[in-house]
Amino acid sequence: MARVEIENIDKNYGAVKILKDISISVKDGEFLVLVGPSGCGKSTLLRMIAGLENISAGEIYIGDRVVNNLPPKERDVSMVFQNYALYPHLTVAENIGFSLILAGTPKAEKERLVHDAADVLGLSDLLERKPKNLSGGQRQRVAMGRAIIRRPKAFLFDEPLSNLDAKLRVAMRAEIKSLHERFKTTAIYVTHDQVEAMTMADRIVVMNEGRIEQIGHPLELYDKPVNAFVAGFIGTPSMNLLEAKVDLSGKYPMALFETGEKLPLPVKANLKDGNDIIYGLRPEYCKISKTGHMSKVEAIEPMGSETHLILRFAAQRVVMAIHDRLNVSPGENLTFEPNVEKVVIFDKKSGHAL
Amino acid sequence: MNMLESRNTVILSYFILGFAAFTALFPLALMLLNSLKTVPEIIASPLAPPEQLVWENYANAWKHSKFSRTFMNSAVLVFLTTALVLSTGSLTAYVLARKKIKTWALVTAYLLATTTAPIQLFLFPLYFGFAHLGLINNIFAVSVVYCAIYSPFSIMLLRTYFLAVPKELEEAALVDGATPWQVFSKVYLPLVWPGMLTVALIIGMYTWNEFLIATTFLQNQESRTAIVSYFLLSGQYETNWGELMAGAVLVVMPIIILFIFLQKKFIDGITGGSVKG
Amino acid sequence: MYRLFILPTMIINIAVISIPAILTIILAFYRWDGISDPVFIGLENFERLWNDRIFWKALRNNLIWTALFLTFPIIIGLVVASLLLTVRRGSTFFQIIYLFPLVISAVISARVWQGMIYNPQSGIVALLERYGLDLYDPLSRTATALYGVAVVDLWHWWGFMAVIFFAALRQVPQEQIEAARLEGATYFQMMRWVLIPGIMPTITLMMIMTVIWSFLVFDFVYVMTQGGPASSSEVLSTMAYRRAFYELKVGNAAAIAIVISLFGLVATFFYLRLQRGEGE
Ligand SMILES: Nc1ncnc2c1ncn2[C@@H]1O[C@H](COP(=O)(O)OP(=O)(O)OP(=O)(O)O)[C@@H](O)[C@H]1O
Ligand SMILES: [Mg+2]
Numbered sequence: 001m002a003r004v005e006i007e008n009i010d011k012n013y014g015a016v017k018i019l020k021d022i023s024i025s026v027k028d029g030e031f032l033v034l035v036g037p038s039g040c041g042k043s044t045l046l047r048m049i050a051g052l053e054n055i056s057a058g059e060i061y062i063g064d065r066v067v068n069n070l071p072p073k074e075r076d077v078s079m080v081f082q083n084y085a086l087y088p089h090l091t092v093a094e095n096i097g098f099s100l101i102l103a104g105t106p107k108a109e110k111e112r113l114v115h116d117a118a119d120v121l122g123l124s125d126l127l128e129r130k131p132k133n134l135s136g137g138q139r140q141r142v143a144m145g146r147a148i149i150r151r152p153k154a155f156l157f158d159e160p161l162s163n164l165d166a167k168l169r170v171a172m173r174a175e176i177k178s179l180h181e182r183f184k185t186t187a188i189y190v191t192h193d194q195v196e197a198m199t200m201a202d203r204i205v206v207m208n209e210g211r212i213e214q215i216g217h218p219l220e221l222y223d224k225p226v227n228a229f230v231a232g233f234i235g236t237p238s239m240n241l242l243e244a245k246v247d248l249s250g251k252y253p254m255a256l257f258e259t260g261e262k263l264p265l266p267v268k269a270n271l272k273d274g275n276d277i278i279y280g281l282r283p284e285y286c287k288i289s290k291t292g293h294m295s296k297v298e299a300i301e302p303m304g305s306e307t308h309l310i311l312r313f314a315a316q317r318v319v320m321a322i323h324d325r326l327n328v329s330p331g332e333n334l335t336f337e338p339n340v341e342k343v344v345i346f347d348k349k350s351g352h353a354l
Numbered sequence: 355m356n357m358l359e360s361r362n363t364v365i366l367s368y369f370i371l372g373f374a375a376f377t378a379l380f381p382l383a384l385m386l387l388n389s390l391k392t393v394p395e396i397i398a399s400p401l402a403p404p405e406q407l408v409w410e411n412y413a414n415a416w417k418h419s420k421f422s423r424t425f426m427n428s429a430v431l432v433f434l435t436t437a438l439v440l441s442t443g444s445l446t447a448y449v450l451a452r453k454k455i456k457t458w459a460l461v462t463a464y465l466l467a468t469t470t471a472p473i474q475l476f477l478f479p480l481y482f483g484f485a486h487l488g489l490i491n492n493i494f495a496v497s498v499v500y501c502a503i504y505s506p507f508s509i510m511l512l513r514t515y516f517l518a519v520p521k522e523l524e525e526a527a528l529v530d531g532a533t534p535w536q537v538f539s540k541v542y543l544p545l546v547w548p549g550m551l552t553v554a555l556i557i558g559m560y561t562w563n564e565f566l567i568a569t570t571f572l573q574n575q576e577s578r579t580a581i582v583s584y585f586l587l588s589g590q591y592e593t594n595w596g597e598l599m600a601g602a603v604l605v606v607m608p609i610i611i612l613f614i615f616l617q618k619k620f621i622d623g624i625t626g627g628s629v630k631g
Numbered sequence: 632m633y634r635l636f637i638l639p640t641m642i643i644n645i646a647v648i649s650i651p652a653i654l655t656i657i658l659a660f661y662r663w664d665g666i667s668d669p670v671f672i673g674l675e676n677f678e679r680l681w682n683d684r685i686f687w688k689a690l691r692n693n694l695i696w697t698a699l700f701l702t703f704p705i706i707i708g709l710v711v712a713s714l715l716l717t718v719r720r721g722s723t724f725f726q727i728i729y730l731f732p733l734v735i736s737a738v739i740s741a742r743v744w745q746g747m748i749y750n751p752q753s754g755i756v757a758l759l760e761r762y763g764l765d766l767y768d769p770l771s772r773t774a775t776a777l778y779g780v781a782v783v784d785l786w787h788w789w790g791f792m793a794v795i796f797f798a799a800l801r802q803v804p805q806e807q808i809e810a811a812r813l814e815g816a817t818y819f820q821m822m823r824w825v826l827i828p829g830i831m832p833t834i835t836l837m838m839i840m841t842v843i844w845s846f847l848v849f850d851f852v853y854v855m856t857q858g859g860p861a862s863s864s865e866v867l868s869t870m871a872y873r874r875a876f877y878e879l880k881v882g883n884a885a886a887i888a889i890v891i892s893l894f895g896l897v898a899t900f901f902y903l904r905l906q907r908g909e910g911e
Contacts (some may be wrong), residue, residue, distance in 0.1 A: 041906075050809075050815075051812075052809050052812070052815075055709060070814045071812070072809075072812045072815075073812060073813065073814070073815030073816070074815075075813075077813065078813060078814070079809070079810065079813050080808040081809070081810065082806075083804070083805065084806075085806035085809070085810040087806045087807060087824070087825065087828065088828075089828040089829075089831070090824075090828075098810075098811070098824070099813055099814040099815065101824070102811075102814055102815055102816050102820050102824070103815065146810070146814075150814070214760060318713075
């Protein structure tokens with residue numbers, strides 16, 4: 001177990017900059033999740049930590065050692081790949097014990113360790129099978145087994161659950177998390193699924209276009225996104241981001257929309273009259289109210305536990321999540337009320353939270 | 355892929371790969387070098403550079419091997435064989451790839467089996483049969499023999515290109531009332547021509563280089579191929595190695611030039627069908 | 632309709648290969664000089680072969696040839712292919728160079744080696760001799776003639792194996808290789824546990840084809856030694872050719888052709904099974 005320190009990392013492919021000045025410090029035993037849209041450089045960063053990609057600039061520490069120039073095998077990390085990278089010609093036991101085979105571990109010792117790992121993962125009955133005779137979830141577990149058997153300094157996961165169906169994904173999520181509780185090994189976990197990120201992470205790193213947008217605890221990112229990108233990325237359904245102008249002419253600060261409608265703004269010192277802003281409103285911080293603002297219902301999406309209403313307000317789309325079942329149809333009018341205290345405001349130009 | 359290999363591993367790898375490349379090129383370098391030397395110079399040292407470039411070696415090789423005639427023969431043979439293989443082979447490849455006949459598996463197995471049949475198994479009756487029919491020294495007849503020998507390989511290679519064409523294209527054409535011939539010529543041929551080109555290159559190379567059939571069936575001066583003519587020149591009692599190397603360079607040149615310009619297609623053709631993914 | 636499509640291929644194939652092949656099988660039981668009428672002699676051609684010293688010599692040479700080609704090109708090919716996979720940069724360039732010997736006609740390659748390397752007056756052998764090494768033209772001695780020819784064919788051939796294996800190795804999932812690197816695999820462990828198992832179907836196919844091709848070898852032997860000196864480098868195919876066209880013992884040649892085919896048939900049987908196993 002060890003901390004992992006990433007300092008001012010760059011990655012270039014020729015002239016293309018894939019990662020720009022990335023710094024993250026992962027604490028010993030922490031479960032850190034890297035999340036971001038496809039192509040933002042998550043896998044690349046993870047592979048640089050593993051030693052599978054060169055580092056263009058900056059330094060990576062594992063423990064107290066700079067590992068920039070160490071080959072993968074000397075970094076003592078293990079990695080779980082998206083497609084598991086199991087060896088089709090080896091049995092489950094051999095796949096799990098692969099690192100021990102390579103290290104020439106004595107047979108008895110090897111068997112003991114493989115059985116221990118298989119026990120933990122519930123694979124004891126499958127040890128003699130070949131990977132092609134396993135289900136997706138079982139393969140996933142074998143890949144996990146191969147990673148844990150060596151007790152490495154850190155686990156690296158690259159979208160390990162994305163090949164599983166939705167239900168299995170939820171189950172495996174909990175299983176990985178409980179394995180982490182048990183071993184307390186530093187883990188860096190890449191995903192583009194923000195639900196996975198929210199539920200598993202001690203801390204989340206949100207990345208976009210090769211940059212870090214924000215690092216923080218899941219709820220911190222949810223409640224206090226530093227910019228509109230993070231606000232829109234974290235949470236489902238995602239936050240409504242409405243374009244408006246600040247209007248300080250009245251008694252209370254208001255957001256003025258192009259069509260003339262107004263919504264209340266929280267009181268903030270740095271609001272300037274007439275500034276272009278983005279009005280951030282989470283769907284669940286909205287309620288239906290007789291005295292609220294007029295909108296038109298465009299669609300209704302019943303999810304069972306809650307209902308999503310897609311409204312048109314001030315010529316923009318507003319999603320609202322409510323827990324009651326409502327008897328409305330598309331085309332009808334509806335009045336709603338935002339919870340002003342929960343509204344987040346971003347500067348339109350920079351995207352930063354005000 | 356960008357894998358962090360230790361410097362030493364990479365240097366050692368390049369060293370071994372470089373040595374292998376040297377081994378592959380060394381005899382060819384000797385061929386080129388000595389093609390421009392006189393015999394006494396070659397005997398003095400095959401490695402020494404020529405004192406002055408003896409271009410006459412090339413002129414003599416050209417003259418003595420009757421290359422002006424035999425190159426033409428080889429070219430005609432290459433053209434006929436390639437045309438025959440492509441025209442008959444593409445039709446069969448299409449039928450087998452799309453399993454158009456019930457016996458496709460049997461036909462495929464038959465063709466695969468004939469690729470492994472030794473030439474000697476059919477050479478003798480074929481020769482005496484051709485002799486009986488007066489087909490010895492007939493370039494067209496030999497191209498038919500080549501077509502039979504090279505077709506199975508070509509069909510297997512072409513088949514993979516036909517398989518890569520989405521079936522929906524054919525189905526759409528059939529729904530619009532196309533005949534099988536129209537589907538083949540209008541839908542498939544325009545899409546598989548890169549495969550045809552690859553096959554043409556490989557078959558062209560085989561035909562140009564072929565020796566056993568050519569030396570058996572094309573015996574007189576008027577019909578001989580360049581390779582056979584070179585073989586006869588080099589078998590003469592008194593050997594001028596400078597001239598022989600010049601002749602070798604001449605015979606090799608067309609293939610090498612094509613190979614260098616179309617290497618990717620060559621490699622596709624050479625590896626095609628042999629690699630089980 | 633579709634049967635018409637395969638008709639040209641089948642007519643040519645059957646006329647050139649199948650019918651003459653059947654005739655060869657029949658001829659093996661006749662005495663025939665290619666001109667007069669064939670005479671039925673039963674198994675006499677085969678009995679003759681059984682008692683023919685040269686036949687056994689040729690068969691042995693084919694087996695030696697098979698053993699040489701099952702080991703050297705396959706090992707060299709695997710090593711070179713794995714190194715190409717390691718360095719990546721320049722792999723196309725190296726592949727082209729390795730294929731040069733393959734695209735050059737056997738006749739040319741043979742003559743270049745004979746004249747520029749083996750030749751005791753003009754070759755590298757002569758040059759090294761002058762520097763005091765005890766060398767000679769391997770083709771001129773009975774003990775070494777076969778190996779002298781085999782070296783040239785190996786030179787001509789190994790690049791093909793390297794390119795085939797490299798193409799196969801590139802299809803081994805990258806993650807499997809990376810996972811092994813993370814687990815600390817050395818070069819030999821990578822070969823033993825990941826790369827060779829990953830391309831086993833290709834290796835098997837190449838080994839089967841090598842057996843078939845080793846019994847077909849003709850050009851290099853015929854051009855370089857004509858099977859000599861004293862039949863020391865004779866192989867079955869050159870022997871059959873000589874019997875048919877030099878000695879006009881076509882029946883005898885046909886019997887040899889059948890022996891060659893039997894080896895091919897066994898290998899073909901495995902080949903077809905492998906094709907079927909591929910699940911197409
Ligand atoms: N070898 C390469 N050469 C050039 N660009 C590359 C190379 N490998 C990756 N890239 C680019 O680097 C960027 C980051 O890729 P990366 O695989 O890290 O994304 P990711 O965040 O993991 O995305 P995903 O969620 O789709 O896996 C992408 O834009 C990709 O196109
Ligand atoms: Mg990725």
